[in-house]
Every structure is written in C-alpha cells, then in structure tokens.
Amino acid sequence: MVIRSRVVAVLPPARRRTLLLTLLCFAVSLAIGLQKWSAVQLGGFDLGIFDQGVRGYAHFGLPTSALKSFHHEFPPGFSLLGDHFSPVLALLAPLYWLWDDPRSLILGQALLFAAGVPLIRRIAARSFAAADARTTRRATDLAGLVYGLGWPLLIAARGGFHEVAFAVPLTLLMLERGQARRYATAAVAAVLLCCTKEDLGLMVGAFGLVLILRARRSHDRRGLAYGLGLLLGGPLAAVAAIRWLIPAMGGQPGYYWNYGELGPDAGSAAAHVLGDPLLLVQAAFGAPLKPLLLLWLVGTTLALPLRSATVLCAAPLIAERILSDNPNHWSIARHYDAFLWPILLTAALEALGRLYADERTRRTSRRLGVAVAGLALAAAVPLGLVGLFTPSQWQPKAGEAALVRAAAQIPDGASVEADNQAAPRLTARTDVVLVDGTPRGREYVLTRSDKRSFPFATDREQAARIDLLLAHGYRQIWAEDGVVLLHRTGTEPVPGVHVPGPDSVPVQDVVPSDVGHNLFRG
Incomplete structure (x- = not known):
C-alpha cells in the first residue's frame, strides 16, 4: 500500500488526477455491480446469458446460452452471435481463465467503463485548448468526474453486464481519435464498434458524416476520405450483420424489429415513411414517455450537445428508441443511455470549449459547465450512489x-x-x-x-x-x-414438456402492462 502511494505521488499532477479519477470510476461501477450481486438482484436475463456465452468463448467454442435459446425457442445451433452480433465479447474470455465466475463480467465492465476516463479527459483538454492552463485543468477534472459518476454508467452498472461495456470506451476512442485527426485508430475503433452490436454500424456511419462536415471546413482530405469510408461502411456492416451474419448463427433477421407502427419490416417501413412522413412523428410521440425521454436527455445536458456536430452520432440510437413500440426502450432505468453518454458528453464539452474561446460567452460557458456537472451528478445520487452507503441494500431479502x-x-x-x-x-x-x-x-x-x-x-x-x-x-x-x-424422481411425462428443435420459431417476451409508464422504472 505504501509502495502504491509512492508511485502515485511521483506521477505528474495531470496523470495523478487521471489515475485517481479512473480508479474512482472503476470502484463505483464495480461496487454497484457487486452490490446487486450480493442482494441477488441480477438475473439470468441478462447476466446469466452473457456468462454462459463468454464461458463458451473461454473454452474455445461458440457463445451458446441455454438460458436464451430455450426461453426464446431458438433452434439448436443458435449462439449469442445470432442474437446480437457481438464477437468483441470474446475479448473477455481471459477473465474466465483467471476466475470462472459470473462476477468476472461485472469486473470486466467496470474496467471497460474506467478505460473511458483518460479518453474523456483528452477530449476535454482538446476542447479547451484555447483556455488558460487553470481552466483547462478544471475542465478535464470535471469531465472525468462527470463521466465516471454520470447516471448512465451507474444505471448500466446496476444491470450487471451488457455489450454497452465495450461500446462506451470504444465510442470515446473513436471520437477522441477523430478529434485528434488520428483517423486510422478512429477507424479501428469504428470496426470494433460494428463488432460490439449490429446497430452501432449506424452510429459509425453518422460519425463518418461528422468527419465529412469537419473535413470540408478545414480542407482535410484524409478526414474526408475516412469520413466517406465510415459513412458507407458503418451502415453496410449493420446490414450485413442483420441480414447474413446473425441468421448464420441461428438468429432471425427481423427478430428485433420493434417498429410495427411503421411497417412489418425495414423495407415496407421506409416505403410507408416516404409516402407519409407524419408516420415518424406519430411513432416518435405516440406514448407520453417518448417525449419525456427526449426532454430528459436534452435537459440534463442543458441542450449543449445540440451545438456540436458530434451529436449527430446519437441520432440513430435515439431514433431506435423513440420510434420503437417496445416500452422497455423508453425509460432511463436500463443500460440504453450508456450508449449515448460518450456522445452527449463529448458534444457538450466541444460546445463549452467553443463558448469559452469566445470572450463574449466565456462567463456563460463557465456557468453552463458547472450546471451540467451539477445536473449529471445530482441525477446520479438517487440512481445509484446513495445505495452504496446503505447497508440494507447489500443484503438480499x-x-x-x-x-x-x-x-x-x-x-x-x-x-x-x-x-x-x-x-x-x-x-x-x-x-x-x-x-x-x-x-x-x-x-x-x-x-x-x-x-x-x-x-x-x-x-x-x-x-x-x-x-x-x-x-x-x-x-x-x-x-x-x-x-x-x-x-x-419418476418417469411420468409432464404435460406440455417441450424442448426447442430444428423447426422452432423464436418468440419474444410479452412486455408487462406496467412497463412504459414511468421514466425511472424498467
């Protein structure tokens, strides 16, 4: 312990603060996940599913999950790659060689979330490059704190584990490298995002558009070329995963099509929307929780992300949720906001940096920055932080x-x-x-x-x-x-016994009637 303290003490101040904020993010995310495990509040859906899948990778096999395949009636041969195209999860297999336990995933997710702290600090430092050293230091420290203790990560940690664990740091890496014009590394991060979840290819395509817009202003030919590649490649990767890769692993192309108000499939939905664009408005505001979700996302960031082109990356992910007819997508009590968190925070920092660079809006920038940090941290208190210090919440009922x-x-x-x-x-x-x-x-x-x-x-x-x-x-x-x-103990047949076979048709769960009425409940 003394040696570790001495190592921290000899680090330069900036790196020391980065390390401390990284450790804080890791500790909080890990503690929340372990608390939910200790209180027996993590279920087979989804922690058990991912545990079975990653254990398959750890034994050099496919990521199969009996919990998922039996309950949703997938035929034999189904793997989790037929549910969501997430081969990046194989990178967690070494954790199981060290500790063969579902809590390895909780540990892995905390490590991945913490990996985003140095990246968001770099983004903040670059956004405030025109500021004096003191202001830049404060901006980077506050950015690291808000990122690590922001409500999206706390809520995601409460769920135990999800693919969002990889999406968060990879999105930050893509945005940060794009900001630094290190396009090759940004492209690698984009490819890994396409291997994290099939719909993230749409977000990658939107990032390509952002690069194009910036490259045109600065006459950056490399940025324009990479932007065009991502704009085309991201959506193509999403289509390839949904139409060919997922079915090859035993899944169904339209299994997660939750847009019945628009049409029975993507093709018919596009035709219906082109014929009647008001369908999009009706679908987006057809339930009270949908506009409330938008207000929450915009309000807790004081609409600052709307002042940066980076917010375009969030558009596909937000559209997926507010156009969906699945009420599970409308609240903030699930992990979905964590996909948006790197984008919204990066866009807010870029907007604040530009406001600060203009002497006329410098004071406004400071006030808005403090306000956003206050809102994000205030929201985090009831959504996870308080519970860590409540002994009863560590005990199962x-x-x-x-x-x-x-x-x-x-x-x-x-x-x-x-x-x-x-x-x-x-x-x-x-x-x-x-x-x-x-x-x-x-x-x-x-x-x-x-x-x-x-x-x-x-x-x-x-x-x-x-x-x-x-x-x-x-x-x-x-x-x-x-x-x-x-x-x-007997051999008497049980009426209704069924095991999924080759002709099984996958089914989805019926959403309970009490879901979709409260923004803060899943």
Whole structure:
C-alpha cells in the first residue's frame, strides 16, 4: 500500500488526477455491480446469458446460452452471435481463465467503463485548448468526474453486464481519435464498434458524416476520405450483420424489429415513411414517455450537445428508441443511455470549449459547465450512489436469500430449470435454463410459489407449475420463504414438456402492462 502511494505521488499532477479519477470510476461501477450481486438482484436475463456465452468463448467454442435459446425457442445451433452480433465479447474470455465466475463480467465492465476516463479527459483538454492552463485543468477534472459518476454508467452498472461495456470506451476512442485527426485508430475503433452490436454500424456511419462536415471546413482530405469510408461502411456492416451474419448463427433477421407502427419490416417501413412522413412523428410521440425521454436527455445536458456536430452520432440510437413500440426502450432505468453518454458528453464539452474561446460567452460557458456537472451528478445520487452507503441494500431479502440456499443444494452437472434470480448462481456448474411458461423436464426445478418472477405474469402461474410437476414425477426436497426446490424422481411425462428443435420459431417476451409508464422504472 505504501509502495502504491509512492508511485502515485511521483506521477505528474495531470496523470495523478487521471489515475485517481479512473480508479474512482472503476470502484463505483464495480461496487454497484457487486452490490446487486450480493442482494441477488441480477438475473439470468441478462447476466446469466452473457456468462454462459463468454464461458463458451473461454473454452474455445461458440457463445451458446441455454438460458436464451430455450426461453426464446431458438433452434439448436443458435449462439449469442445470432442474437446480437457481438464477437468483441470474446475479448473477455481471459477473465474466465483467471476466475470462472459470473462476477468476472461485472469486473470486466467496470474496467471497460474506467478505460473511458483518460479518453474523456483528452477530449476535454482538446476542447479547451484555447483556455488558460487553470481552466483547462478544471475542465478535464470535471469531465472525468462527470463521466465516471454520470447516471448512465451507474444505471448500466446496476444491470450487471451488457455489450454497452465495450461500446462506451470504444465510442470515446473513436471520437477522441477523430478529434485528434488520428483517423486510422478512429477507424479501428469504428470496426470494433460494428463488432460490439449490429446497430452501432449506424452510429459509425453518422460519425463518418461528422468527419465529412469537419473535413470540408478545414480542407482535410484524409478526414474526408475516412469520413466517406465510415459513412458507407458503418451502415453496410449493420446490414450485413442483420441480414447474413446473425441468421448464420441461428438468429432471425427481423427478430428485433420493434417498429410495427411503421411497417412489418425495414423495407415496407421506409416505403410507408416516404409516402407519409407524419408516420415518424406519430411513432416518435405516440406514448407520453417518448417525449419525456427526449426532454430528459436534452435537459440534463442543458441542450449543449445540440451545438456540436458530434451529436449527430446519437441520432440513430435515439431514433431506435423513440420510434420503437417496445416500452422497455423508453425509460432511463436500463443500460440504453450508456450508449449515448460518450456522445452527449463529448458534444457538450466541444460546445463549452467553443463558448469559452469566445470572450463574449466565456462567463456563460463557465456557468453552463458547472450546471451540467451539477445536473449529471445530482441525477446520479438517487440512481445509484446513495445505495452504496446503505447497508440494507447489500443484503438480499428473505426470498432471494432462500434462492441462493436452494441453489447450493443442486449438485454439479445437474440439468436445472431455475428462477431468473437464481440462474446466475448456477451457470458455472450446471446445465441451467429458465423456469418459464413451458416445462422442460429437467432433473431439478427451482422456483417460487408466492412472488412473481420473470417471465411469469402472476405468481399463481408459478404455483400452478409446482402443482403440475408434483403430480407428474417430481417431489419437493426443499422449501423456505416461498422458494421451492423440486427433484424429478419418476418417469411420468409432464404435460406440455417441450424442448426447442430444428423447426422452432423464436418468440419474444410479452412486455408487462406496467412497463412504459414511468421514466425511472424498467
């Protein structure tokens, strides 16, 4: 500890502050994720799914996930590359060689988020290049703090893990290298973004447009060439992933088409919009939460990103959400805002830097900068920071604690149907799928009888499932606090048992009726 302190002390002041802010971002993101794990609030959807997938990579195989494929009825041969095209997740496999545990993903996500701190500080320093040294120092320090403790990253950390872990630092790298006119590295980051999630190719294309606009003003031929390449290559990569790569991995091209108000597929939607552009307005403002989402994104940044061309990169991602008819996309209680965070913060810093460079708006720039930082940090307090210092939020409730105790009684290598919250405790040592609306005939079934769990609509459905299984070859071997563990001891067929086969047609979950009415609830 003394040696580490001495190492920090001998670093130049700027690097010392970068290191401290990076460690702060890492510590907070990691603590939030581990808190949710400790309180048994992370489920098979999505932590367990990614755990199974990355474990597949760690064993030099495909990223298969029984939790995902069984519940959504994907045919055999399906891998997570058929869900979202995210081969970049293979880079996390070495973590499993060191620690074969779902919490490796929580650790990995915290490291990736923290990697963005030096990048956002560089962006801030370049944006305030015309300012005096003191102002630049304050701007870079504040940018690092706001980035690391901003509400989008805190909310993403609460979810355990998602592809957004890679999207955040890679987007910052692309923007920062583009700002520095290091276009080759920016292009590499753009390629990796296309390998992070298929729709990020649209964001890469928008970044190409940004480069073109800037290159035309500065007569930068290299910037223009790279911009044209990204403008064309990003959307082409997205189309290729959706139409060919995802189906090749067992997925369906239109599985995530959530734009029924516009048309049944992309082609018909484009034709309908061209014929009646008002359809876009109707889809974008057809639910009260959609304009509230826009107001939140604009209001918490005081509309500063709108003063920078960089905000164009956010347009495809925002359009995906507000045009969607899936209510899960409309709130800020999920990880989706973290995709936008690097873009919005970079655009805000660029706008503030230009305002500061103009003596007439210098005082305004200072006030706006402080206001944006205050809003971002104030929003973070109720959305994650306070909970870290509340001991009760580190402890599971009685039912969740019972799930953990029940899971510990299941032997290694067993085939299991498990409650969503218990599934991540079993992925490392059992063949586990989700307890859902279809019996799977597995050796063990771990579920609840008195509290609704995803994906059931009511707890009565879960109680009925228990009764069905007890009447057809299962016996109860453990029960506590509403949690029931069943073991199959007979050979009597269970009515309705089904295992996805070659002719299975993938299905999506029905969104609960209480989703889509509150901006702060998922």
